[in-house]
Amino acid sequence: MTVRQDTIWERFLxxxxxxxxxxxxxxxxxxxxxxxxxxxRFRRADVTVPPYYSSQNFHGIKDGYLKPGAAVSYDPITQxxxxxxxxIVRQAIIDSIKVQPRRIxxxxxxxxxxxxxxxxxxxxAEVIGLDLSPYMLVxxxxxxxxxxxxxxxxxxxxxxxxFPDASFDLVTAxxxxxxxPTTVAVAILQECFRLLVTGGQVLILDGNQNTxxxxxxxxxxxxxxYIREYAAGSVDAWMGEAGFQAVQTQDVWWINxxxxxxxxxxxEDGTVRTDVRRYTSVQRDDTVDNEDLQGFxxxxxxxxx
Ligand SMILES: C[S@@+](CC[C@H](N)C(=O)[O-])C[C@H]1O[C@@H](n2cnc3c(N)ncnc32)[C@H](O)[C@@H]1O
Numbered sequence: 523m524t525v526r527q528d529t530i531w532e533r534f535l536x537x538x539x540x541x542x543x544x545x546x547x548x549x550x551x552x553x554x555x556x557x558x559x560x561x562x563r564f565r566r567a568d569v570t571v572p573p574y575y576s577s578q579n580f581h582g583i584k585d586g587y588l589k590p591g592a593a594v595s596y597d598p599i600t601q602x603x604x605x606x607x608x609x610i611v612r613q614a615i616i617d618s619i620k621v622q623p624r625r626i627x628x629x630x631x632x633x634x635x636x637x638x639x640x641x642x643x644x645x646x647a648e649v650i651g652l653d654l655s656p657y658m659l660v661x662x663x664x665x666x667x668x669x670x671x672x673x674x675x676x677x678x679x680x681x682x683x684x685f686p687d688a689s690f691d692l693v694t695a696x697x698x699x700x701x702x703p704t705t706v707a708v709a710i711l712q713e714c715f716r717l718l719v720t721g722g723q724v725l726i727l728d729g730n731q732n733t734x735x736x737x738x739x740x741x742x743x744x745x746x747x748y749i750r751e752y753a754a755g756s757v758d759a760w761m762g763e764a765g766f767q768a769v770q771t772q773d774v775w776w777i778n779x780x781x782x783x784x785x786x787x788x789x790e791d792g793t794v795r796t797d798v799r800r801y802t803s804v805q806r807d808d809t810v811d812n813e814d815l816q817g818f819x820x821x822x823x824x825x826x827x
Contacts, residue, residue, distance in 0.1 A: 543598040555664075557590035561656035564663075566677045568684070574703050575654055578747040587632075587655035594661070596633050600697075606775055612636050614774040615696055615727040616643045618782050623647045623691040627717060629680035629710060630654075630698030634662030634673065636727070640694065641671045650674045652683060681709040688719045696727040700752040704760070707752070711764035711783075718785040724766060726757050730779040757781040 571588070578586055586592060604611040616639055623644055628637040631651030641649040651673055653659055659675040666673045678684060680695065693714040699707045714724045734740060734753035758781060761769045766783030774780055 548594050548598060552590065552594045555590070555660065557657060557660065560660045561590075564656040564659040564675060564677045569654070569677050569679060571654060572679060572681070572706070574706060574748070587653075587658055590657045590660075593633060593655065593657040596658070596661070597635065600635070605777055608635070611774055611778050612639055612696065612727070614772070614778070614780045615694055615725050616640065618725050618772070618780050619643070619692060619723065620782070621691050621721070621723045625690045626650070626692045626694065627652060627683070627685070627690045629683075629693065629695040629714070630701075631662060631675075632658045632697070634665050634675070636694065636696040637662065637673055638665060638669060638671055640692075641666075641673050648674070650676055652676045652678045652680060654679055681706060681713055683713060683717065685717055687716055688722075690717050691719055691722045692725070693717055693722070694725045694727070697729075699726060699728045699757065700746060700749050702752075703748050704751055704755050707755070707757070708760050708763055711760050711766070715764045715766065715785055720785055720787050722785045724761065724783045724785075726761075726781045727774070727778065728757070729753070730773055730777055731756060732779075733776055 575586065576588060601608045612635060615636060624647055626640050626644065626647050626649045628634075628640060628649070628651045631637045631653050632655075634651050637649060637651035641647070651659070651662055653662070653675075654677070656677050659677060662673075663675050666675075676683075680698065695710065695714075698710070702710070711724065711726075718724065729749070729752065731753055734749065738750075738753075757779070758769050758771050761781060761783040764783075765785070767786040768784040769781065770783075771779050771781040
């Protein structure tokens with residue numbers, strides 16, 4: 523596939539961003555890293571790259587994220603495309619966390635910007651960032667080292683992570699779903715459901731699907747092969763399809779949205795129990811009530827008052 527030169531991004535925005543970013547500094551960083559050697563620390567032989575990922579360009583970069591250049595250019599560009607600011611948009615996912623997580627998995631973590639914020643918000647939690655691109659993981663690991671944050675980086679496909687059932691209290695994904703076909707987004711949510719403990723929470727931060735539908739021209743700005751398919755769909759519906767309950771989407775400054783879902787507690791007959799527990803709000807109550815969580819080893823819930 524050839525790189526399109528006719529997007530609004532290529533014609534107008536990219537030259538402006540080029541003026542703003544320190545290209546010389548990026549070139550020095552790029553050349554200072556032995557990308558093949560460093561990425562071999564993360565590369566796993568059992569990871570199969572799905573065709574939707576390897577067959578497309580993302581953001582006009584040939585071979586998408588499977589090139590070290592993508593890992594170097596990602597942050598300098600992303601800071602200008604998340605209004606009002608990148609930190610405010612990413613903070614929306616942190617502010618939506620209702621559980622007290624012991625283990626957090628950030629899917630499609632990329633260069634780790636959200637993963638780092640998760641670890642900063644929950645320093646006691648074990649935090650894992652997973653991505654299909656070993657080069658993105660190299661960049662993420664450099665950022666974590668620089669900030670002194672202990673995060674595990676893992677090469678893998680978010681559809682099939684290989685982690686055991688019920689091994690996380692919180693699973694997140696930021697800016698991942700607009701880069702996947704719908705079938706993949708649903709498969710990732712099914713994997714989130716499997717990975718979460720009962721009462722665990724999933725949070726998806728991404729482009730606002732209502733806004734993207736209304737402003738179709740926006741979908742031409744960047745080279746994003748699946749963004750129209752994403753805009754036409756509904757993360758709420760996909761979460762419901764995967765089995766999540768209490769699904770809610772909130773706008774994040776109109777351009778983005780964050781969707782939350784909970785893995786429900788089931789009765790023995792398979793029906794959802796709504797009478798027993800509710801979230802322990804992190805802000806409201808810092809204590810963890812594990813008293814009657816037999817069979818549900820989640821710190822996420824306390825008993826109803
Ligand atoms: C737009 S970037 C978002 C990165 C990061 N989460 C952020 O908020 O900046 C999308 C990332 O998802 C990764 N990705 C896409 N499909 C994936 C999959 N099936 N499994 C794991 N990572 C995937 C890409 O390699 C890329 O790093």
